[in-house]
Amino acid sequence: MPLRDLALGFAVIAIWALNIIVIKLGVAELPPLLLTTLRFALVAMLLVPFHPVARHQLPFLALLSVTFGSLHFALLFIGLGQAEAGTGALLVQMGTPFATLLAVVFLKERLGPRRVVGLALSFAGVAVLAGGPTLPSPLPTALLLASALGWAISQLLIKQGPSVSPMALAGWVALFATPQVALGSWWFEQGQWQALGAAGWAGWGAVLYTAVMSSIVAYGLWYGLLRRHPVSRVTPLTLLMPVGAVLLGAWLLGENLGINKLAGGGLVLAGLALITLHLGPRRAAP
Secondary structure (H helix, E strand, O other): OOHHHHHHHHHHHHHHHHHHHHHHHHOOOOOHHHHHHHHHHHHHHHHHHHOOOOHHHHHHHHHHHHHHHHHHHHHHHHHHOOOOHHHHHHHHOOHHHHHHHHHHHHOOOOOOHHHHHHHHHHHHHHHHHHOOOOOOOHHHHHHHHHHHHHHHHHHHHHHHOOOOOHHHHHHHHHHHHHHHHHHHHHHHOOOHHHHHHHOOHHHHHHHHHHHHHHHHHHHHHHHHHHHHOOHHHHHHHHHHHHHHHHHHHHHHOOOOOOHHHHHHHHHHHHHHHHHHOOOOOOOOOO
């Protein structure tokens, strides 16, 4: 990979790692579902007018808005309000093992010994994380794992569904998800107007950063890399995202780097590496 593209890849990972910290700061000022609603509304406003889709694609996008928008993102924001940022970033990475298991069940994909070991290590890492002091109760763990499951289901739907450009998908999913999450905020949260009036740079900055930097800029750069390079060469960079989030959480938020977080996180990352990386010999070019 050319140095320029490698730098772009690291920039995307840095944006996504910092996104976890930004969400954590944002939900301290705005209720999580309200913050998610504002994020989706801004993404839809910036993308939908410039990325039209065909009418037959709308039911697929509406379904995806439930799994990817309401289930993944809403639960991610709620979970990060109750868990440490680094721990949350590690738990959400369980979307990859979940997607692997779903592909085995529904797409009849086969698991080799290496991927079975990877799955075992990933789930063992979650058990170690859950047993540590970084989660005050089982609830944040369950919420973040459910968010990871929502991501995994969404990847399965995207793989099997109609072809939609990445920016169109992001915009229309956000458009359909906005009223869903807004209804959840109205039903489950209180003091939204007061929170909007009192929100400072952290709350409004989180809306802007999660919508523009994480959803539009980072994904735009990422899909550009995927168009120019093999997937197997680009996706391993994502293993650095939770590492960055853990380090940023310790540096910016003063989170503790305890033995459970280091050991559990190491197991999760080792499992992800076995699942996603191709460790065999490379084929010679013809």
